[in-house]
Amino acid sequence: MRFNRLSYQILLVFVLVVVVCLGVSGWFMMQFSENIVTRKISEGDMNLAGRIAEEVAAETASVKPTLTLLAESTGLRLMEATEVKGEIDRVQRSFPEITSIYVADVEGEQIARTGTGKLENVSRIWSFQVARGGDELVSDIYLKPVTSEPMQTITLPIIDNGAVVGILSADICFTRIMVSVMDIYIGRTGNVVVVADNGRVVAHTRMKQVPELDLSRLPVVEAVLAGEEGTMKGYTDELGRQVLGSYMPIRELGWGVLIQRPLADIDAEVGQLRTTIIWVTIAAVLLAVLAGWLMSRQIAKPIGQLASASKRVAQGDLSTPVDVKSSNEIGVLANSFNQMIVSLKKSRGELQQWGEELERKVEERTADLEQRGQELADTNVRLEEASQHKSQFLANMSHELRTPLNSIIGYTKLMLDGLEGDINEEQKQDLQTVYNNSKHLLELINGLLDLSRIEAGKTVLSYEAFTISDLLSEVIPGMEQLAREKGLALTYSVTPDIDNLYADKAKTKQVLINILGNAIKFTNEGSVKLDVAETDNDFVFSVTDTGMGMKKEDLEAIFDSFKQVGPAQIAGYEGTGLGLAISKQFVEMQGGRIWAESEPGKGSTFTFTLPKKRVASP
Amino acid sequence: MEKEGTGKKILVVDDREDSRVLVRKVLGRHGYEVIGAGTGEDAINMAQTELPDLILMDIRLPGGIDGLEATRRIKALPQLAHIPILAMTASVRPEDMQRALGEGCSGFVRKPIDIDELPKQVAEHITRASSTD
Numbered sequence: 134m135r136f137n138r139l140s141y142q143i144l145l146v147f148v149l150v151v152v153v154c155l156g157v158s159g160w161f162m163m164q165f166s167e168n169i170v171t172r173k174i175s176e177g178d179m180n181l182a183g184r185i186a187e188e189v190a191a192e193t194a195s196v197k198p199t200l201t202l203l204a205e206s207t208g209l210r211l212m213e214a215t216e217v218k219g220e221i222d223r224v225q226r227s228f229p230e231i232t233s234i235y236v237a238d239v240e241g242e243q244i245a246r247t248g249t250g251k252l253e254n255v256s257r258i259w260s261f262q263v264a265r266g267g268d269e270l271v272s273d274i275y276l277k278p279v280t281s282e283p284m285q286t287i288t289l290p291i292i293d294n295g296a297v298v299g300i301l302s303a304d305i306c307f308t309r310i311m312v313s314v315m316d317i318y319i320g321r322t323g324n325v326v327v328v329a330d331n332g333r334v335v336a337h338t339r340m341k342q343v344p345e346l347d348l349s350r351l352p353v354v355e356a357v358l359a360g361e362e363g364t365m366k367g368y369t370d371e372l373g374r375q376v377l378g379s380y381m382p383i384r385e386l387g388w389g390v391l392i393q394r395p396l397a398d399i400d401a402e403v404g405q406l407r408t409t410i411i412w413v414t415i416a417a418v419l420l421a422v423l424a425g426w427l428m429s430r431q432i433a434k435p436i437g438q439l440a441s442a443s444k445r446v447a448q449g450d451l452s453t454p455v456d457v458k459s460s461n462e463i464g465v466l467a468n469s470f471n472q473m474i475v476s477l478k479k480s481r482g483e484l485q486q487w488g489e490e491l492e493r494k495v496e497e498r499t500a501d502l503e504q505r506g507q508e509l510a511d512t513n514v515r516l517e518e519a520s521q522h523k524s525q526f527l528a529n530m531s532h533e534l535r536t537p538l539n540s541i542i543g544y545t546k547l548m549l550d551g552l553e554g555d556i557n558e559e560q561k562q563d564l565q566t567v568y569n570n571s572k573h574l575l576e577l578i579n580g581l582l583d584l585s586r587i588e589a590g591k592t593v594l595s596y597e598a599f600t601i602s603d604l605l606s607e608v609i610p611g612m613e614q615l616a617r618e619k620g621l622a623l624t625y626s627v628t629p630d631i632d633n634l635y636a637d638k639a640k641t642k643q644v645l646i647n648i649l650g651n652a653i654k655f656t657n658e659g660s661v662k663l664d665v666a667e668t669d670n671d672f673v674f675s676v677t678d679t680g681m682g683m684k685k686e687d688l689e690a691i692f693d694s695f696k697q698v699g700p701a702q703i704a705g706y707e708g709t710g711l712g713l714a715i716s717k718q719f720v721e722m723q724g725g726r727i728w729a730e731s732e733p734g735k736g737s738t739f740t741f742t743l744p745k746k747r748v749a750s751p
Numbered sequence: 752m753e754k755e756g757t758g759k760k761i762l763v764v765d766d767r768e769d770s771r772v773l774v775r776k777v778l779g780r781h782g783y784e785v786i787g788a789g790t791g792e793d794a795i796n797m798a799q800t801e802l803p804d805l806i807l808m809d810i811r812l813p814g815g816i817d818g819l820e821a822t823r824r825i826k827a828l829p830q831l832a833h834i835p836i837l838a839m840t841a842s843v844r845p846e847d848m849q850r851a852l853g854e855g856c857s858g859f860v861r862k863p864i865d866i867d868e869l870p871k872q873v874a875e876h877i878t879r880a881s882s883t884d
Contacts, residue, residue: 531841531842532840532841535841536767536862539770539841539862539863539864540767540769540773542863543773543863544769547776550866579843
């Protein structure tokens with residue numbers, strides 16, 4: 134059993150409404166229950182009183198005609214005692230309310246009587262005298278001595294051929310008539326009363342408890358004897374109780390019927406009704422709660438199913454459709470929901486297809502890429518091999534080229550030095566040209582090898598700590614000699630603070646020799662000056678000459694090894710070789726820069742920097 | 752004035768005759784007797800027969816025995832092990848130099864030969880070799 138919030142809400146609202154409605158109606162019923170009960174009782178009592186009145190009227194009315202018929206019967210007129218006895222006995226047996234009948238002759242002698250009593254003379258009785266006179270006499274109601282039963286005596290003349298021949302007298306006991314009345318019990322302690330026209334009690338449910346049979350004083354009796362019918366509440370009855378009385382006259386007799394209920398009985402009934410109302414209300418509330426619960430389940434269950442289905446869908450489970458069989462809005466919703474699931478499934482399928490296709494494409498591409506990567510790697514290996522072959526080739530080639538140069542340079546020098554015999558000045562100059570060019574060729578070959586090693590990444594820097602003076606002492610003497618031979622002044626200045634360098638000494642030396650050598654080589658008169666200074670981050674080496682200078686567009690090209698304009702194509706700079714290209718590589722490998730500033734005819738300045746590096750342990 | 756090479760015998764091993772002649776000319780001026788060999792085998796044989804004071808050994812030699820192999824074999828012979836051998840090469844690769852020193856060469860001479868420098872080098876190595884004997 135699952136309770137979700139919706140079913141609780143529905144139940145709560147339902148129960149609230151029902152409880153309020155039933156409570157209000159119950160409260161009203163409680164309020165009006167006394168009126169209702171009173172009205173209902175008095176209506177019933179009036180009804181009953183009416184029926185009793187009719188019955189009593191009917192029963193009493195039948196007695197006198199019977200007696201009249203008897204008085205006129207043939208047997209009585211004959212005054213044959215035995216016949217008379219038979220007649221009256223028969224009538225008395227048929228009418229139990231007739232307690233006794235006697236027939237007397239005109240003298241008052243009883244001819245016959247019912248029962249076994251002795252025949253008497255009744256001539257002195259008033260009723261006989263009235264009947265003897267030819268009149269009927271219906272007595273008032275009186276109480277029979279000892280039993281106190283209400284009695285009435287009817288006396289009739291027996292007339293034969295216009296003359297009174299005797300009388301017939303009958304005692305009627307109303308108690309016997311009213312047996313049925315006295316058996317009627319009204320509620321717990323209520324009672325029925327029949328009063329005669331003089332206000333005396335004829336019949337009473339509790340006859341024996343009635344202390345005073347004359348009730349003519351009771352207002353209700355007064356009313357009923359006045360021919361009124363109705364209900365009277367709250368008077369004190371003959372038994373001293375507060376009662377509700379319903380009264381109905383018996384118009385044929387001038388009598389009245391009362392039905393009286395003690396108010397205590399009514400209150401008890403009201404209480405009972407109230408209890409019933411309370412219980413019915415409680416039962417109704419419980420029933421309503423149960424009904425509300427069932428109904429809320431009925432409503433909430435499919436919604437709950439929808440909710441959990443949508444949760445499943447939200448979690449990606451599209452396998453279970455909603456099982457709601459209903460034609461109302463929820464059914465429509467469930468149906469739409471199921472359709473949505475179907476289309477979701479479809480889209481998901483498509484998506485999956487797309488995904489798979491994508492995956493397949495990615496795999497293809499990946500495989501493709503892997504293949505290309507492999508090819509690239511293979512190519513790389515081949516390039517590596519090719520590069521090694523190139524390096525090997527260059528090494529071999531430079532060796533091969535140097536071998537004949539060995540002889541060219543060696544033999545030329547032999548002759549230049551005059552070791553092969555005297556030579557004249559012209560021959561000497563020619564040989565010097567051969568020698569210079571051979572040396573230049575050698576430098577080119579060496580440079581070629583250096584560059585190929587740099588490009589192959591085989592050049593490794595080896596840093597060391599050294600001083601500026603160390604470096605200059607290894608460079609300056611050779612350079613001074615070169616300068617002297619050309620009649621140039623070589624000067625240098627070092628900013629006093631600079632002392633320790635941390636760099637690749639051999640390569641720095643090579644760079645310095647290269648640019649100083651170039652400066653001397655391409656300066657024919659004037660001076661070459663070396664300055665070593667420092668900035669915050671760098672050491673700065675500048676070589677300034679008073680040579681021929683260069684055009685601006687050539688300033689960068691001279692550092693390019695074989696790119697664009699080759700060094701040999703720069704006017705006046707034939708024979709710079711590969712030195713500047715190698716210098717650039719060496720400087721840049723150490724994190725520095727190299728550049729030239731120049732104007733044609735005004736000399737050049739070549740500058741390179743080396744970053745200051747911290748020495749681990751000075 | 753007696754030249755420093757007088758009485759000293761130098762074996763120059765080079766497959767190129769002009770190279771051998773150049774060395775002979777350069778060193779001959781300093782009084783050295785220079786004999787030449789063109790192959791590694793010849794070099795080993797001549798070293799045994801001539802017992803030179805110093806050998807100039809070109810590293811690259813044609814045939815089965817190159818300069819390094821020849822150096823190794825000469826150094827393996829007890830009666831020749833003391834002879835200083837200078838490796839000669841046109842190569843500038845440092846690893847070639849190191850390999851030569853590793854095989855027992857006392858030093859090396861770069862080609863092209865510096866004709867001013869070579870006699871000094873030779874004299875120095877002969878002096879050093881004789882002083883350690």
